[in-house]
Amino acid sequence: MLTLDTIVAPVTPPGEGGVAIVRLSGPQAFTYLKKSFRSKTKRKEFESHRLYYGQLFNADEVRLDEVLAVVMRSPRSYTGEDVVEVHCHGGIQLVRSVLDLFLSAGARMATPGEFTQRAFLNGRLDLSQAEAVVDVIKARSERSGQVALDQLEGQLSRKIYRYSDQLKSALALLEAHIDFPDDEVGSLDLTSLVEPIHAQVDEMVALASSFDVGRVLREGVSILILGRPNVGKSSLMNALLGESRAIVTDVAGTTRDTLEEPLVLAGFPVRLIDAAGVRETDDPVEKEGVRRASSKARSADLILLVVDGSTPLSAEDRLAIGQCQVDKTIVVVNKSDQPQCIDHGQLAEFSHKVPVSAKQITGLDSLCTVIAERLGQDSLSAAGEGFVVTEKRHKDALLRAIASLNAFFEGVRVSAPYECLAMDLREGLNSLGLITGETTPDEILDQIFSRFCIGK
Amino acid sequence: MGEKYDVIVVGAGHAGCEAALAVARMGCRALLLTLNLDAVAQMSCNPAIGGLAKGHLVREIDALGGEMARNIDATGIQFRLLNTKKGPAVRASRAQADRDLYRARMKQVVEAQPGLDLKQGQVVRLLVEGGRVTGVETRDGLLFESLAVVLTTGTFMRGLIHVGLVNYPGGRAGEPPSEGLSDHLRELGFMVGRLKTGTPPRLAAETIDFSALEAQPGDDSPQPFSADTELIDRPQVPCHITYTNEKTHEVIRGGLDRSPLYSGVIEGVGPRYCPSIEDKVVRFPEKEQHQIFLEPEGLTSGEIYPNGVSTSLPVDVQLDYLRTMKGLEKVEIMRPGYAIEYDYVDPIQLHPSLETKLVNGLYHAGQVNGTSGYEEAAGQGLMAGINAALQIQGREPVVIGREQGYLGVLIDDLVNLGAKEPYRMFTSRAEYRLLLREDNADQRLSPLGYEVGLLPEERWLRFSAKLASLEEGRERLRVTRISPGNQEAIKRLGLPDLKNGASLEELLRRPELKLADLEFLDPWLAGLSSEVRHELETEVKYAGYIRRQREQVERFRRLEDLVIPAGFDYGSVGSLSAEVREKLMNVAPRTLGQAGRIPGVTPAAIAILSVILKR
Numbered sequence A: 001m002l003t004l005d006t007i008v009a010p011v012t013p014p015g016e017g018g019v020a021i022v023r024l025s026g027p028q029a030f031t032y033l034k035k036s037f038r039s040k041t042k043r044k045e046f047e048s049h050r051l052y053y054g055q056l057f058n059a060d061e062v063r064l065d066e067v068l069a070v071v072m073r074s075p076r077s078y079t080g081e082d083v084v085e086v087h088c089h090g091g092i093q094l095v096r097s098v099l100d101l102f103l104s105a106g107a108r109m110a111t112p113g114e115f116t117q118r119a120f121l122n123g124r125l126d127l128s129q130a131e132a133v134v135d136v137i138k139a140r141s142e143r144s145g146q147v148a149l150d151q152l153e154g155q156l157s158r159k160i161y162r163y164s165d166q167l168k169s170a171l172a173l174l175e176a177h178i179d180f181p182d183d184e185v186g187s188l189d190l191t192s193l194v195e196p197i198h199a200q201v202d203e204m205v206a207l208a209s210s211f212d213v214g215r216v217l218r219e220g221v222s223i224l225i226l227g228r229p230n231v232g233k234s235s236l237m238n239a240l241l242g243e244s245r246a247i248v249t250d251v252a253g254t255t256r257d258t259l260e261e262p263l264v265l266a267g268f269p270v271r272l273i274d275a276a277g278v279r280e281t282d283d284p285v286e287k288e289g290v291r292r293a294s295s296k297a298r299s300a301d302l303i304l305l306v307v308d309g310s311t312p313l314s315a316e317d318r319l320a321i322g323q324c325q326v327d328k329t330i331v332v333v334n335k336s337d338q339p340q341c342i343d344h345g346q347l348a349e350f351s352h353k354v355p356v357s358a359k360q361i362t363g364l365d366s367l368c369t370v371i372a373e374r375l376g377q378d379s380l381s382a383a384g385e386g387f388v389v390t391e392k393r394h395k396d397a398l399l400r401a402i403a404s405l406n407a408f409f410e411g412v413r414v415s416a417p418y419e420c421l422a423m424d425l426r427e428g429l430n431s432l433g434l435i436t437g438e439t440t441p442d443e444i445l446d447q448i449f450s451r452f453c454i455g456k
Numbered sequence B: 001m002g003e004k005y006d007v008i009v010v011g012a013g014h015a016g017c018e019a020a021l022a023v024a025r026m027g028c029r030a031l032l033l034t035l036n037l038d039a040v041a042q043m044s045c046n047p048a049i050g051g052l053a054k055g056h057l058v059r060e061i062d063a064l065g066g067e068m069a070r071n072i073d074a075t076g077i078q079f080r081l082l083n084t085k086k087g088p089a090v091r092a093s094r095a096q097a098d099r100d101l102y103r104a105r106m107k108q109v110v111e112a113q114p115g116l117d118l119k120q121g122q123v124v125r126l127l128v129e130g131g132r133v134t135g136v137e138t139r140d141g142l143l144f145e146s147l148a149v150v151l152t153t154g155t156f157m158r159g160l161i162h163v164g165l166v167n168y169p170g171g172r173a174g175e176p177p178s179e180g181l182s183d184h185l186r187e188l189g190f191m192v193g194r195l196k197t198g199t200p201p202r203l204a205a206e207t208i209d210f211s212a213l214e215a216q217p218g219d220d221s222p223q224p225f226s227a228d229t230e231l232i233d234r235p236q237v238p239c240h241i242t243y244t245n246e247k248t249h250e251v252i253r254g255g256l257d258r259s260p261l262y263s264g265v266i267e268g269v270g271p272r273y274c275p276s277i278e279d280k281v282v283r284f285p286e287k288e289q290h291q292i293f294l295e296p297e298g299l300t301s302g303e304i305y306p307n308g309v310s311t312s313l314p315v316d317v318q319l320d321y322l323r324t325m326k327g328l329e330k331v332e333i334m335r336p337g338y339a340i341e342y343d344y345v346d347p348i349q350l351h352p353s354l355e356t357k358l359v360n361g362l363y364h365a366g367q368v369n370g371t372s373g374y375e376e377a378a379g380q381g382l383m384a385g386i387n388a389a390l391q392i393q394g395r396e397p398v399v400i401g402r403e404q405g406y407l408g409v410l411i412d413d414l415v416n417l418g419a420k421e422p423y424r425m426f427t428s429r430a431e432y433r434l435l436l437r438e439d440n441a442d443q444r445l446s447p448l449g450y451e452v453g454l455l456p457e458e459r460w461l462r463f464s465a466k467l468a469s470l471e472e473g474r475e476r477l478r479v480t481r482i483s484p485g486n487q488e489a490i491k492r493l494g495l496p497d498l499k500n501g502a503s504l505e506e507l508l509r510r511p512e513l514k515l516a517d518l519e520f521l522d523p524w525l526a527g528l529s530s531e532v533r534h535e536l537e538t539e540v541k542y543a544g545y546i547r548r549q550r551e552q553v554e555r556f557r558r559l560e561d562l563v564i565p566a567g568f569d570y571g572s573v574g575s576l577s578a579e580v581r582e583k584l585m586n587v588a589p590r591t592l593g594q595a596g597r598i599p600g601v602t603p604a605a606i607a608i609l610s611v612i613l614k615r
C-alpha cells in the first residue's frame, strides 16, 4: 500500500552550525549506509539505536568526511521504517555531496515533510501529531518544521489535553448529577464547577490568537534582494538558490520584473525576491520594475541590500539605501573577489554587513547565519513561549470550543437544565477532541464511578 | 422431532418474552422454551422497572409495540417520576412492581398470544447446518426445528452462586443453572466470558420497625409508562428509608475475609454501578453512611427488598450488619443475598441486528450479551425478535440509530465496544440526549414499529391523532398573539414591558412563564392532553438547544453515511497497526462512523481509512 522506496534528506538547516544530519528512511536505508560507511572495527550488522564512528566514502572510493552514524530498526524509529542518520560536518557543499552519495545509491530525495508523513501513515503519531504533519508538509523547511516538531513533541497536545481533562472532570461532575439521584452524589456546586473553566477559556483565547504568528512561520518570510543595477542581485539570488534561475548579464538593468522563488534558507521557509535595480530611468518597462521593487521594499519581511564592494557607492546606491528600513535590512557587500574600495562609513547605520562573492559562491554561509539570527529573533519573540498554533484546523477547533464554553456560561447564567449545560460542555470537549481524539462516554462514566459511591 | 417453527426463543426472561411476542405479533410462528414455566419474566433482583435512562428504554419499547410498559402499568404498586427538578430530557419514570403479579401477567399475555407456544425445556445444543441455525435440542432429547433462534438465557449459563465462601451451581436463587449450552457455543467458535452480579438478602416485613423510619410515598397521580394505559388505579404503597452507619461498616469490614469477592474466589467482572455493600465500604471509606431503600416486593408479599445492600458475604455477617441499622434491629432474613457468576457471549460478535456473525439466523439478546437490567434485556429481546421475523419475511433488518433512541445507543455500544463489564444504560451514554426524551419516544419510534408490523392499527391511529394535535398546538403557539392593547392579559401575566405584543411561542420562551399561564389566551390549548402540553412546552423552551443538537446529528450522519464496503480487506492496508487491523476485522464496521467508535481504533487510523475509502 505504501511506497516502498527509500528517501533521504538533511534534517538540519543548511549552512548552519558545525554538524549536519542526513536522514535515510525506508527498506534500503541500511544497505545504502553499509555501501559507503567504513569503520575501524569490521561488522556485518549495525545494532539498533547505537552511534557508530567511521568514514564515508563515495563510489570512487574518495573519502568524503568522518561521520557518526546511527541506525534505528523498524518499527522503533521516527517513521516506523528502517532509519539511518548520518552526522557529518556542516557546510552546504559537504552536505550536498553526502546527499549525492545516497541519491546515486538509489535513494530518492524526500519531499518536505515526507518523513513525518510516513510516520503518520505507519501509525506512529496521534491525531494532534498527525495534524502537525500537514504543517510540516506545508512548511517546506525544517525551521518551521521546528514549530511543527514542537507540536509533534506534544506541546500543543499537552496543553489541549490539560484543557480537555478539565472539561472532562467538570462534565463527569455534571453527568453524575444527571444520572444519579442527589442522595447518592450530594448537591452540585455550579460556581466551583464554572470558575476554573473561566480561567481556561482565557488561556484558550490567547492560544488561538497565536495563530497569526504561526502563519508567518508556515507560509514563509519574504526576503527582498534590493540594490542599484549591476551590483549582482540576480547573481546572489542564483547563488542562494543553487541554480541559475535569474538572468545574469553585465548590462545594467537586466532584471526588469520581480522574480519570486521559494527556498529554505537557514532553516526558514523563505520567499526570495529578486527585483529590478533601483535607478532613475525613462524606460517605461524598467520604470514599472523599479516601482515594484520599491513597493516590495515596504512589504518585505527582510531586505538584502546589495552593494558592489569593488566600486564606491553611487547616487543610485543611495537611492536604494533610502528605501530600506534599517531594522529589517542586511547589507550584502558583493564582489568580494575583487579589490575592495567601498566606504563603509556611508553604511554605518546598518548593523549587519556581510561580504560575499555571488560569482565565486563565498561568504554565503555567514550570510545565512546572519539571516537565521534575524529571523530567529523575530519569530521567537513573536511566539512568546516558543509555542504557537500554526494549523488552521487547530485554531478553528479552539475557537469552536471557546464558543461552546461561552454558551455554557450563558446557560449557567440563565439556569438552563443540567443536560443542556452538559451538551455545551460536551460540545467543547468534542471540539478539542479534533486535536486530542474523542472523549468517549465511558471515560466520563469511569470518572463518575471513581469519584462517587454510586449504585444500589 | 417436535414441531417446526419460524423462530425459537430460548429463555422466557425479560428479553425472551419480548422477542417471542414480537415474532408472533409480526405474524411468524414462535416457540418460547424456558427452564421453568413458573418463572416466566421473573425479576431476579429489584422488583422495579424504569429509573434514569431505563425509563426511557421502557417508553421506547412501548413505542415500538413491546409489552414491558403495559406489564408494569398493570402490576406496579408505586410510581414515581424521577429527576423532576432537572431538565426535560432526563426526567424518568420508575415503578415498583408486585413481583408475583408482574410475572403472572406476562405469562398470561404470552399464553394468550396467537402463534406463540410456550413450553418448558432446557436447551443444550443448537442445530447448525452450513453456518445457519436450524433448530434446538433440549436435555430431554427433543429436537425443535426453526428458521431462526433467539438466545436469551440471562444469568443461567454455567451460573455459580456465591454466599460467603460457599458456592454452588444455580441460574438464580432456587433455580438450576443451564449447563452445557455455553460449552456448545464455545465449540461453535464464540468467545464466551464470565461476569458477575449480586443481589441483597430479602427481609421479613413483620420483623422491621417501619414506624422508626422515614416513608417515601409514590407520586400523587401516577403516570403510566404505556400509551395504552389510561389510568393507574391500583393502591400505591410507600417505601421506607434507612441508613448504614459506622457500626454497619465495621461489621462488614470484619467479614471481608469470608467474602468470595475479596478472597479471590470470584473471577467474573462485576458492575461498577451496582457495587455490593462491601465494595462501597472498601472503596469509599470516608463515606459515613449509605442510604438504603426498603421496598415491598408486592401487595401481598411479606418480603422486603433492601435496595443498596447487595452482598455476597456469609449469611451470619449479612444478618449482623443488617441489624446495626435503624428499624432493622430485630430483622430476619427470608432469603440470603448472593453473588452469581455466569457465562456471557461477547456482543462484539453480533451484527447491529443482533444476529451473530458466526451463525446465520442466530440472535443473542439480554444478559447473555453482557448487559444488566430488565429494561436493557427487554429492549434487546424486542429488537432481536423484530429482526428475526423480518429475516424470515425476507425483509431488511432494522437498526435504530444513536440519534433515534436509547435502544440504538445500547445496541451500537454493545456490538462496537463489546462488554468487558456488565453494561447498564445511562443517559450520559447518549450523545443526542436532548432529542431522546421519554415524552417523544413515540415520535421517534412508533413509525418504525408500525412499519415492521408490530404496532397495531388502533394504536397507530391514536398516535397519528396525537401528532395532529401537536402540530396544531405548534401552529397555535406561533399565530396566537397577545396585542399590546390587551391590557388585562398583560397585567395578568405581569408583563409591563410588552410594547409590541408577542406570540404565545415568544411568551413561552420566557423562563418565568409556563404553558398553563398562557392557556387563557387560547382555551383550545387547555383541552390538550397533559402529555401533548408538556411536549409543546419542552419544544419551545429548549428550542435553541434542540436545534443545535439536531445540527450535531447532521454532522454525525455524514461520517455515518461513509460506507465501508462489505468484505473490505483491512489486511491490505499496511499502514494500519496490527492491533487496529485486528479490531476492525473483528467488528467489521459498516460505516466509517461505526469504525471510529471501536475502542483502540485511533483517529489516525480513521484518517488513513477515509483517505483510502475516498480514493
Ligand SMILES: Cc1cc2nc3c(=O)[nH]c(=O)nc-3n(C[C@H](O)[C@H](O)[C@H](O)COP(=O)(O)OP(=O)(O)OC[C@H]3O[C@@H](n4cnc5c(N)ncnc54)[C@H](O)[C@@H]3O)c2cc1C
Pocket (backbone or CB within 6 Å): A456, B010, B011, B012, B013, B014, B015, B016, B033, B034, B035, B036, B039, B040, B041, B042, B043, B044, B045, B046, B121, B122, B123, B124, B152, B153, B154, B155, B156, B157, B171, B172, B178, B181, B197, B198, B199, B274, B338, B339, B340, B365, B366, B367, B368, B371, B372, B373, B374, B377, B378
Ligand atoms: C442475582 C442477580 C442480581 C441482579 N441484580 C440486578 C440489579 O441490581 N439491577 C439490574 O438492573 N439487574 C440486575 N440483575 C439482572 C436482571 O435480572 C437481568 O439483567 C435481567 O433479568 C436479564 O433478562 P434476561 O431476559 O436477559 O435474562 P433472565 O431474566 O435471566 O432470563 C433468562 C431466562 O432464560 C431461561 N433459560 C436459561 N437457560 C436456558 C436454557 N438452556 N434453555 C431454556 N431456557 C433457559 C431461564 O429459565 C430464564 O427464564 C440481576 C440478576 C441476578 C440474577
Ligand SMILES: Nc1nc2c(ncn2[C@@H]2O[C@H](COP(=O)(O)OP(=O)(O)OP(=O)(O)O)[C@@H](O)[C@H]2O)c(=O)[nH]1
Pocket (backbone or CB within 6 Å): A227, A228, A229, A230, A231, A232, A233, A234, A235, A236, A247, A248, A249, A250, A251, A252, A253, A254, A255, A256, A275, A276, A277, A278, A334, A335, A336, A337, A338, A356, A357, A358, A359, A360
Ligand atoms: N567579480 C564579480 N562579479 C560579479 C559578482 N556578482 C555579480 N557579478 C557580475 O556583475 C554583473 C551584474 O550581475 P547581475 O547579477 O546581473 O546584477 P543585477 O544587480 O541583478 O543587475 P540588474 O538586474 O541589471 O539590476 C554580471 O556581469 C555578473 O557576472 C561577484 O561576486 N564578483
Ligand SMILES: [Mg+2]
Pocket (backbone or CB within 6 Å): A233, A234, A235, A246, A247, A248, A254, A255, A275, A277
Ligand atoms: Mg538582475
